[in-house]
Amino acid sequence: MQPQKVMSTKVFSxxxxxxxSLVIGNTWAILHDPDVYPEPDAFKPERFINPDGSVREDPALTTAFGYGRRICPGRHFVDATLFxxxxxxxxxxxxxxxxxxxEGSGAFEYRETCTGNLTR
Structure with a gap:
């Protein structure tokens, strides 16, 4: 995240x-907000899935890539690559x-079907 220069004096509370002044968003605090992510320190991947199994359409899910005009342009590439x-x-x-x-009970079984790879 790049610090941004304040163009005029702002008073919030x-x-x-x-x-x-130079300001920068506190991404850690945003990603650990218990109102958005209940139990933010717990590993709960299901928090990103709706009850019907679809992925939550929530702008907060992209916060790790930045926000506003300077959001990471590579976020779509990452999504496609993970898929x-x-x-x-x-x-x-x-x-x-x-x-x-x-642990290590042999839950993964390799099938002889891979004939190449998907990289260039």
Missing amino acids: YPKVLQG IVVASLLSVFDIKRGREGE
Whole structure:
């Protein structure tokens, strides 16, 4: 995130932001807001999915890429790349639920179907 220069004095509630001040958004605080993300320190991927299984359409989900006019232009590339990576993994592995209480139980089974890769 790039600091931005304030063009005119702004008064919110407190403090007064004077003209010429450099300000930067507090991305960490935004991404840890319990009103947006209940239990923000817990790993809960389901928080990004609606009850019907669709992905939440929420502008707060892109906050990690920045905000406003200077949002990361590569965010769409990342989305497409993650889709390809996950689709590739799902196409060559049978992913099953692990046995209760066991680690490394052989839940991944490789199928001899991959004949190449998707990179250039």
